[in-house]
Amino acid sequence: MFVTENLLVIVTFISAVVALLFALLMANKVLKFSEGTDLMKKISASIRKGANAYLKRQYSIVLVFFACMFVVLCVMAAFGLLTWFVPFAFLTGGFFSGLSGFVGMKIATLSNARTANACRTGLNQGLRVAFSAGSVMGFTVVGLGLLDISAWFMILKFIFKLDAAAISSAMLTFGMGASSMALFARVGGGIFTKAADVGADLVGKVEAGIPEDDPRNPAVIADNVGDNVGDVAGMGADLYESYVGSVISASALGIAAFGGDIKAMLLPMLMAAVGILCSIFGTFLVRTKEGASQKNLLRALSRGTNFSAILIAIVAFPLVWFLLGKENIGLYIAVISGLIGGVLIGQSTELFTSDSYKPTRKLASNSETGSATIIIGGLSLGMLSTALPILIIAVCILVAYFVSGGAAETGLGLYGIALAAVGMLSTLGITLATDAYGPVADNAGGIAEMAGLDPEVRQRTDALDSLGNTTAATGKGFAIGSAALTALALMASYIDKVNSIEGGAAKLSNLSLMNPTVLIGLFIGACLPFVFAALTMESVGKAAQSVVVEVRRQFKEIKGLMSGEADPDYASCVDLCTRSSLHEMILPTIVAILVPVLVGLILGCAGVVGMLAGATASGFLMAIFMSNSGGAWDNAKKYIESGAHGGKGSDQHKAAVVGDTVGDPFKDTSGPSINILIKLLSMVSIVFAALVVNFSIF
Amino acid sequence: MFVTENLLVIVTFISAVVALLFALLMANKVLKFSEGTDLMKKISASIRKGANAYLKRQYSIVLVFFACMFVVLCVMAAFGLLTWFVPFAFLTGGFFSGLSGFVGMKIATLSNARTANACRTGLNQGLRVAFSAGSVMGFTVVGLGLLDISAWFMILKFIFKLDAAAISSAMLTFGMGASSMALFARVGGGIFTKAADVGADLVGKVEAGIPEDDPRNPAVIADNVGDNVGDVAGMGADLYESYVGSVISASALGIAAFGGDIKAMLLPMLMAAVGILCSIFGTFLVRTKEGASQKNLLRALSRGTNFSAILIAIVAFPLVWFLLGKENIGLYIAVISGLIGGVLIGQSTELFTSDSYKPTRKLASNSETGSATIIIGGLSLGMLSTALPILIIAVCILVAYFVSGGAAETGLGLYGIALAAVGMLSTLGITLATDAYGPVADNAGGIAEMAGLDPEVRQRTDALDSLGNTTAATGKGFAIGSAALTALALMASYIDKVNSIEGGAAKLSNLSLMNPTVLIGLFIGACLPFVFAALTMESVGKAAQSVVVEVRRQFKEIKGLMSGEADPDYASCVDLCTRSSLHEMILPTIVAILVPVLVGLILGCAGVVGMLAGATASGFLMAIFMSNSGGAWDNAKKYIESGAHGGKGSDQHKAAVVGDTVGDPFKDTSGPSINILIKLLSMVSIVFAALVVNFSIF
8 A cells, every 4th residue: 555655646746747737838828829019019018017026026025024934933943832844834835825826927917918919810719818828827826736735745754754644734834834925915916906906997087087998097007917916916826825725734634534544635635636637628628619609608618617527526436435445435425515515606606796697787776876875785785695605605514524424523524624625626727727817808908908909809808808707706706615614624723733732632621612712712703804804905095095196196297198199107106006015915914923823822722713713704704795795896887888777977887986996905805815814814823833832821 | 588689679670660760750851841933843743753653653563573473482382392481571571672662762752843942042951951851761771671670570589489590581581572672673763764864865965965954855854753763762672672681691690600599680680770870860960061062061971971880880899799799709890891891892983983083084084085985994994993892892701701700610700791791781871861862962953954943053953963973982882892792691591591401401512613513503693794784784775765766756746846835745755764664674583583593403502502603703793893884984974074175065075975875874774783683693592492402403
């Protein structure tokens, strides 16, 4: 069996390499397309330049943070509160997470003009370029994620000869690196993109009365840069973290449930490997005939993801059977429940945010009585939309727990919940590809507008973009659902970790809800997503207001700007967004890292468990509420722009624009950041567990 | 000792009667004032008529609900799942809660014109009338509450000769009646008042460009009726429920902690009795010189409440010592921690919502960049404002638990938490008086406007009204804080209840957060306030839109309305609000009653505990978030109206009006209803505990 296990690890490693090679192949394919006219090249170059400059500065700030944390972790290791692997694992997690974002951003900025140019030929051509670019991102994320996991596994096992429990414990800590990086990327990028967007819209559309993406708007390049640094680089780092988090937490719980049997640790890794291969097959099915309708396009994308999902469902069965024996085949059902749960949450998101369904249409009709009623309507839509996902995730947890043998209290049930998260994310390669192509199409539309291409081209990019909104909704469902399950799995890992520390078990003797430290932890944890959402929204507001001031200044001071005779100073807006978003991303991240340590030191380990449960529950709700409200406002506005309720330029449209502007930080900054927050809280708690066990008051 | 105990119960009963007599005295005092001119009388009469008609129809619907529930409870009693006291206790709780609302509404509608007329004489005179009216409401609520409690106590003890445990168990169930009634009153009244307000504003202020309270606006009477049925009758029923809930849950936990010693049950009742007497003394200090500034007015009110609070703090010490001995004097600290916690939460509310402080001023400055940024700013302000109250309540719980002897696991700690809630609400007589006078002053302003009184009069009523906003903020702090503590106490009572049922203890063997049924319960519970807020907000939106349509119709069809030559049809708007709000209040209430039973039957008692904890945590957060966002928007608008950022009529003002409109259902419908929701969930769980223990799946 020794050979088999080592072989399986190598299979995992090879799958990771295959994913990266596939990404390289796709990148080459994209780069063969032409960037189009000189003007298009120029615009694309300025977007690229802005995005590069942003990432460079962001990473240099993040570097300082990582250096500080590295020192802290080393000190803790020196005092015997951590193993010496932890500081280094922390660094690699952060590095790969950042790299995922960087690669995604790079390819996205290289393919926006190419997509616009391909749309001059036709819709199918445009889809191919954009989807290939998305695939680069998707497979880079899963490839790097699995590479990091399998490489560490091999180093710890073959070089340091650690046993399974020690390996899984060390690996949990690079999750903290990945989560920290992801939070920086999501929050910083999210603030950048929405500050630029809101700032550009407020002055451009509302005050100056020029259309979206008009080259006369000084913030228009910043807006396009934002799509790349927020929606692409931020999302890349974010999903890298989700992916890695789900696999390592499942591995750790597997080890606990199977008493150190390394096969339980390999199962989630192999699930991920299988997922990569199935996703690659799926991508070949994404193609459509020329002249295809939007419905056909969507069908092409769904065909790819559905095929991958079914393939995984088939392959997972022998995998579980072979690795853990038929007596544990219940774990297969757990995987499937996650896979199905993710799809269902995605569908519920679509139901509430797509203008094909009643909720968003009703929201659009709220515009008839002005902006106040569309705001009230959107907020209540978002709050109401939390009910269905909560029920889905509840059933998912219940099924995963009990089919896996949870009633026997062997830890199998918790392993089942973690495997459900892995199942949910197993198709990430292809779902992320369909997700990441959205911002590329969005950028392509911007370039088509700015370069003055044929209106037909813009129509095609719009068709791609609007499709991107639907797939993004599904993608968000996966991200939120998997975040909740992973957070629960990490909570269980935290308990295992504390129990493994001397004196730790006594600290966890009473996890009952009637223990006031648990209850208070629960209250504080539930409060964190509210505070976090507030901080990030306020940051967007602040940054947007500075953009507004700058854009107004340019309109006033640069003569001939409105008539098109003079060029605006794009770079100053990009620079402004960069500075303010980087400045604003620091506080929320520090809150997320300090609070679990403080709660631990004051309320003890039981308080931390309460905090994690509270943050997971309220974070899940807030993330869904904010994402869905934002998505519905966006689509209600688009629905009105398509001619309903007075169409573009009507009072109803103006009301809808207000809704959309409020929704921007909701859906693209605060909402998605909360997903990372709830996992980072657990990761930090795990890393600082020994400190808390030794020095806490309660 | 037998004599002493009986004597103490009688003291409680007498205090209740004293409160009611004092209320009667105050009512007589108010009625001696003149209602002013014929026009004022006429306007006041139409408001009264509308409010009466509303309450009559509301109560007739509620009657059907109570009849159905009575039958259900009788059936359960017939099957031995409840004692036969329960159905009747349920009815009295509902009856007295409704009566509190009715009396408050009655006196408020009788004193609005009197207050306006008194303001013609001077500010002090106006304050006296309005505050006396508020006192009627305040002391009716506490009087009826304590009357219900002490009367049932005497009946059960002297007539049915029950022991302490059986008495406390039976008494918990009239809490459910009070909570159900309160929820109907809050939700129905809240929808009515905000639908009328939003509807009147949207067409009147925004479209027709006429000022607030202009008699030409067809919805203006409905708006004034709304203040009475929502802010007065709704609040009366609500606080009746809080008051009763805190006392009976503390009584039940006292019995559990002291092994059936009836003195532990008497302590909260006597605290309430002492609170009434101290509050009466406090009211005599509320007076001010003629020509007093707004600051003096506020000082006059604070003097009254502070004096009462200090008096209670002094008297509580010998009370605890005498009843439970010096070894339990820690419970005194618990009472005080509640008293102080309530004040601090009130102050944090003021900090975030008063335009004297930075947050609301900053929010007002957000109006410079339009309605979207003021909405984003208000939402983030509200979310951020949850942090301080969470910390205050956390410290409150921790202190109350451990000083009372929580570490010894005797149940004393939980009793301490419940006593903190009683302490927080002990000054309710006078805090409610300062709270309830707000809507009276608001109405008086409306009447002054409609009756064309001297602008000076309107200025005076405005001064009273604005003061009312500050005291209302403090009052909300008490309501929310006490709701959270009471909900926790009721959660503990639920556990005691289940443990007392045969087979119940086994169902509660694992209340750990790692039990998936607890976790899922937590998720579902946390979701309920979101769903509830969504349903109530949507209802306001729906009802407001129907008002908008009707007002527009009248402006179009009634000739000479705008020129003042023809009268609008006020009654049709009142009728419309009545019908839609009563229709809309049913679904949320049914959700609140059905969900705990369903969760119990599916997830079992452990799931119910999880649900209660989740609902309490997220409900507390949502209630604060929504109340504070709403309050801050309201005051930011008023701040702008006072001349800042362009003043009345500017674009900034328009943006602020949008914020205020969104804030209306936030702060006056959804936010306060959530307070009741979290307690009703526990009450329902307690009443249906036997059903769940016998028939649940898990």
